[in-house]
Amino acid sequence: MNFSVVTSQFWALCLQGVALGLIYSLISLGYTMVYGVLRLINFANSEVFMVGTFSILFIQVSVLGHAVNVDPIHGIQLLGALLLSLVGAMLVCALLAMLVELVAYRRLRAHGTNRLASLISAIGTSIFLSESFRIFTHSRPQTSPRLLEKWTFGEIAGANFRIDTVMAIVASIAIFFALDQFVNRSRLGAAIRAVSMSEENSRLMGINLNRVVTLTFAIGGLTTGAAAFFYTTIYENTQFNVGFNLGIAAFTAAVLGGIGNLRGAFYGGLALGLLEQFASAILGSQWKAVTVFLVLVLVLLIKPSGIFGEAVQQTRT
Amino acid sequence: MNKNSKHVLAVVAASALALGTVVTSQASAAPKEVTIMFQGPLTGGDAQLGQDQLPGAIFAIAEYNATNPKVKIKLEKADSQCDGTVAANIAPGVAANKKVIGVIGTSCSGEARNSFPSYIAAGLTMVSPSATAVGLTDPKAPDRGYPIFHRVLANDKFQAPALVKVGAKGVTSPKFYIVDDLTTYGAGLALYAMPAAKKAGTIVGTDSVTKGTADYSSVSTKVKASGANVVLYAGYTQDGAKFVKSLRDSGYTGVFAAGDGVNTSDLPGLTGKAGEGLRLVAPDVPFDLLVTKEKLAAFTKATGVKVPGLYVTSTYDAANVFIACIKKGKLTRAGIQSCVAQGTFDGVSGAKIKFDRYGDIIGGAPVGEFVVKGDKIDYVGIA
Known part of the structure; x- marks a missing residue:
């Protein structure tokens, strides 16, 4: 065990942990939003993330024409490229998530099929997407161009405030704040909360259930697309199974915090x-x-509904 | 001629006829084509390793088949993706294919180890161009490849000290940080690098990061905090590239040196500028430095590859081990096995290849030093 690195690099580890953790959080919204509304785990969300990372690669290399080993760009050109990549990935992921809902969930829901059928359907969609990309890329990892020069704002107590890390943290927090406000304050957000409390009562109140479910998938896709953008900007690579490990981590995060x-x-x-x-x-x-899974098991033993699980129950009742 | 003589003559004549029939039937049953399998990563994250090697086998077999031999060789490919699990799944199929009399491979040590059960049971000989883990030929290792495994290059007992030497070159008071990827190859190479590193300087830290990890920021922070000036990495290209990028982004300016798992032609493209000056070793000497211009032109014509990648030399040698045995008329798995185990073969460098009882090359083989310059990996010399 090496405790000296914790004392000497405490803030550096915190900063990196927060950046990585917020990427997990953005992906975990794709799980938690859908679970909140449908009480189902959207296993295809990890592949929505994977497709998001490839869409960024497509935008940067094929649309904008940057070679993988290009020199970083600056100014308006950089801002435009980053914005296009972010918005593009969010839209692609949102559309894909909506398509997943349409193909893997809606018909089964309409027929009142067993929840297990939806679960298998989602897993099937997930495997279809990852295997398609495996064939398409010959299983080979892809590197994305470094458009953003990784300059640093400075180092405080060993923590290196690098532009990509800071950008991921600030933007992720802003996305969370916006989403929280949307769900808690907007009319559509109220509809989502109503459906999450009672599907039947919501329908009786005139809420269009399909519309709310589609919206929920779309929101999960948007945040997952944002996560794909920050991941690609920081790590500059992707591959057909990138969603697997990240998806497991994000799902774990959702369960740890209290899914839904x-x-x-x-x-x-x-x-x-x-x-x-x-x-x-x-x-x-x-x-x-x-360590991570040991802690998860311990947390669930003590609080089976996750750290914030109780709070969910309270807001629902 | 008395009665006894007539009897003897009759028996001799009958025996001769019978023998003749047997010989004739054997001759007509002799295969006109045998199959050699190339097994290694052809797709997946480590595909470049196999794709770099394969032309060596293609060229050796094309050269042989061009001489219009009685028995031609067909080269087939088995893609085990440098992954032990994949190898364990495909090896039974390769072993069951009776046409296959030998395997050029595997490329990676984990693939080799997981292929052994099938190939040992089937008596299928392997000659690897790049699996360097010591345990594969260790008489005491329970999962060694005896008696079917052989390799035409030095193992990690030779590569690890060379890696340390290359990493420490020109560094005063080297402080080593050794990282492996927990694979059969990576963990072994790191283990064998430890004694040499202790001799050459100080080991200030070690870590093992699972192959396929996305985030190397934690280990980069540890390297920086340790004050290391030489990082030795034992793993494969994809993770090596992620690690060196993360290290450079964290502000580490010391030496980064890695073993042959990282020494593939796609490395400079994956690391970008972060890979500049990256030091590499490999128990191999580039093919283009060993052969004549005419032979290199023939290689390019046969394979379509202009610049031979790493391990073309050893793959060419591995293929020629089988070719030499086939030339001697060894067309069965058993025949190949005894021929490979007992024979002496010519390497492209001019050195003789002879295997010890457990499959290692007797007398060892050179370990080369390489460096990343721009978008190329340059050969420096023998490490």
């Missing part, structure tokens, strides 16, 4: 990111997964 709960997803992701960084630093990287 927006704030739970946010804090669950943060907790997971920090946990991974500190477990790697203290115990060695090979113990990261062991």
Whole structure:
């Protein structure tokens, strides 16, 4: 065990943990939003993320014409490229998530099919997407161009405030704040909350259930697309199975925070990111997964509905 | 001629006829084509390793078939993606294919280890161009490849000290940080690098990051905090590229040196500028430095590859081990196995290849030093 690195690099590990954790949080919204409304796990969300990362690659290389080994760009050109990549990935992911809902969920829901059928349908969609990309890319990882030069704002107590890290943290928090406001204050948000409380009562109140479900998938897709953008900007690579590990982590974050709960997803992701960084630093990287899942099991033993699970119940009643 | 003599003559004549029939039937049953399998990563994250090697086998077999031999060789490919699990799944199929009399491969050590059960049971000989893990030929290792596994290059007992030497070159008071990827190859190479690193300087830290990890920021932070000036990485290209990018982004300016798993032609493209000056080793000497211009032109004509990648030399040698045995009329798995185990073969460098009882090349083989310059990996010399 190496505790000295924690004392000397505490803030650096915190900063990296927060950045990674917020990426998890954004993806976990795709799980938690759908679960909140349908009480189903959208297993295809990890592949929505994967497609998002490839869409960024497509935009940057094929649409904007940047070679993989291009020099970083600056000014308006950079801003335009980043915005186009972000918005493009969010739209692609939102559309794909809506398509997943239409193909894998809606018909089964309409027929009142067993929940297990929807679960298998989602897993099938997930495998279809990842295997398609595996064939398409010959299983080979793809590198994305470094458009953003990774300059730093400065180092405080060993924490390197690099532009990509800061951008991911600030933008992720802004997205969460906007989504929280939307769900809690807007009319459509109220409809989502109503459906999450009671599908039957919502229908009786005149809420268009299909519309709310589609909207929920779209929102999950939008946040997952944003996560794909920040992931690609920081790590600059993707492959057909990139969604698997990230998806497992994000799902874990959602369960840790209390699945179905927006704030739970946010804090669950943060907790997971920090946990991974500190477990790697203290115990060695090979113990990261062991530690994370041990903590998850312990949390669920003590609080089966996750850290924020109780709060969800209270808001629902 | 007395009665006894007539009897003897009759028996001899009958025996001769019978023998003749047997010989004739054997001759007519002799295959006109045998199959050699190339097994390694042809798709997946480590595909470049196999794609770099394959032309060596294609060229050797094309050269042989061009001489119009009685028995031609067909080269088939088995894609085990440098993944032990995939290898374990496909090896039974390769072993069951009776046409296959030998395997050029595997490329990676984990693939080899997981293929052993099928190939040992089937008596299918392997000659690997790049699986370097020591355990594969360790007489004491329970999962060694004896008696079917052989390799035409030095193992990690030779590569690991060379990696340390290349990493520490020109560095005063080297402080090593050693990272592996927890694979059969990576963990072994890191383990064998430790004693040499302790001799050459100080080990200030070690870590193991699972192959396929996306985020290397934690280990990069640890490297920086440790004050290391030489990072030794034992793993494969994709993760090596992610690690070196993360290290450079974290502000680390010291040496980054890696073993042959990272030494594939796609590395500079994956690392971008972060890979500049990256030091590499590999128990191989580039093919184009060993052969004549005419032979290189013939290689390009046969394979379509202008610049031979790493391990073309050893793959060419591995293919020629089988070709030499086939030339001697060894057309069965058993015949190939005894021929490979007992024979002495010519390497493209001019050195003789002979295997010890457990499949390692007797007398070892050179380990080369390489460096990333721009979008190329340059050969420096013997490490």
